[in-house]
Amino acid sequence: MTLPTAPQVLSLYRQLLRYSNRFANYNFREYGKRRTRDAFRENRNVQDKEKITELIHKGLHELRMLKRQTVISQFYQMDRLVVEGQASGKETGVHGGIVRQKDTGWD
Numbered sequence: 001m002t003l004p005t006a007p008q009v010l011s012l013y014r015q016l017l018r019y020s021n022r023f024a025n026y027n028f029r030e031y032g033k034r035r036t037r038d039a040f041r042e043n044r045n046v047q048d049k050e051k052i053t054e055l056i057h058k059g060l061h062e063l064r065m066l067k068r069q070t071v072i073s074q075f076y077q078m079d080r081l082v083v084e085g086q087a088s089g090k091e092t093g094v095h096g097g098i099v100r101q102k103d104t105g106w107d
Helices: 006-020 026-042 049-074
Strands: none
Touching: 006 026, 006 049, 026 049
């Protein structure tokens, strides 16, 4: 097998980041992006051709897994978190506005 070119490796990197961004859950999105960046940084200086080919195959396997998991995560969407920087709550009301949930803790 031929050694992957730099544009092919960058394309894989971009695809992994793109699919990581498709997770509905903030924590999964950030984990996917962090894991992708860390893996590429960790292996940036690898010179062995067999190791590079092995890493590319592993990356393609991870990309296929990410594609499956992002589709599944769309079925189980939860309310947005405060750290995501947008309104949270359940969409109800007359015009589909955001209605805050009442705190049900001990009074």
